[in-house]
Amino acid sequence: MTAMDMIPPATIARLSRYVRTLDDLVADGRTTVSSQDLADGAGIQPALVRRDLSWFGTLGTRGVGYDVATLRSLLGQHVADDRLWPIVIVGAGNLGSALARQFDRNPFRVVAVVDSNPDIVGTMRGSVVVTPQGRLAVTIAEHGALIGVVAVPVEAAQGVCDDLVAAGIRSILSFAPISLTVPPDVQLRTVDLAQELSILAFHESQRGIDPA
Amino acid sequence: MTAMDMIPPATIARLSRYVRTLDDLVADGRTTVSSQDLADGAGIQPALVRRDLSWFGTLGTRGVGYDVATLRSLLGQHVADDRLWPIVIVGAGNLGSALARQFDRNPFRVVAVVDSNPDIVGTMRGSVVVTPQGRLAVTIAEHGALIGVVAVPVEAAQGVCDDLVAAGIRSILSFAPISLTVPPDVQLRTVDLAQELSILAFHESQRGIDPA
DNA sequence: GCGTGTGAACACCTTCACAGCA
DNA sequence: TGCTGTGAAGGTGTTCACACGC
8 A cells, every 4th residue: 555654553563574574584594485485484474564564555466475675674664673772671670681681682772771779780681780760761862762661570560660650661561460551652662471371261261171 | 151161362361350359358358349349450341251250150149249269260270370381482582582571470480492593502581591593492391382473573473383383382472563474283372562552543643644 | 421332444464375586 | 477555344342421329
């Protein structure tokens, strides 16, 4: 459709999967790719791949497919992996520590992990040292971080969220399983890990099979 | 609608949020709750709460709302938190270690964390000791685990998945950002942590604001 | 009056199926 | 011939708005 503004959220959510699949193809030396191949890599239907890509213009060649390099480059621009995104993680507990390593790759760079517990300030998390929570605003300004990750207990989540917003953060990824409030110009996404287990358990219990 | 079979996936995904909100209300000593209150707690619209709950029967009282205890109990049955769900985590890296603690609560119990690295076998993760990966099947059988969590590098994910299936696991939660293959009677859910960051970065870059 | 339960409208997302072009 | 791009159809999810019962 070539209406590059207003790309559907569902399409946006799949872009990183396409990028990953394309990177695999590049590594394999492939130069062209069909929607079927991309669909296999992303675990979806070919028609959906074509619909998704059509939002970015007329990219393919009928009878042939898509040019791997061109497509990779175009999607890279949109997923913005041509720049480095400095991110700050609040909470150096188990989850925050894991994310410090997990998120420190690709177009993202974990520039700081902050925590309110003085005992762990100064210890390493991935490639950075844990910073005191009082220095949150300074740290964010210093590194020009635009994305903040909330990995603190539920009780502290809203407060941390407010602090991040006050410090100029525009995008927040929260792992606290509650509904947080942010100003309308700040984008917030929440990942509820326990929810995924609940969904599995729901279906499992529908089978009528008892756990041991 | 009172058609307790075939509850929409979107509704199922929200059940754990309702349960959490109800638990908060119980703690506050509240005995009744309106769809508005539940909506506030879950971060959604009241009409959606009513639609969701209507799938489980006629539960509310017009002009009053829902009985907190009754509703909590009913949803608890469906989310299956009246039983204990033994889960096995494969991969004792940063993520697996975090999940070992994160998932060891509520109706879930982490009964084992397995890893292929002999050097870390025997060390603690949350309340359990890391078990050698070769003992995966035995461990699963021993504890009657039905849910398996895949927290290993992408390259190893499909293999681990196959092992879990072979060991009798019926539900798998994967954190590997690839499309895994499982038999049709095994339910698989994939959490792609990097995808969430990509979505934030996409919108952030649409604003036309450069990272520092 | 107040808040639920729900038909109807709406919005979004995916799949189908095929015309059109290399 | 092979595979894209897309209109049309089908499906799912959410919101509206109001009748109904406490």
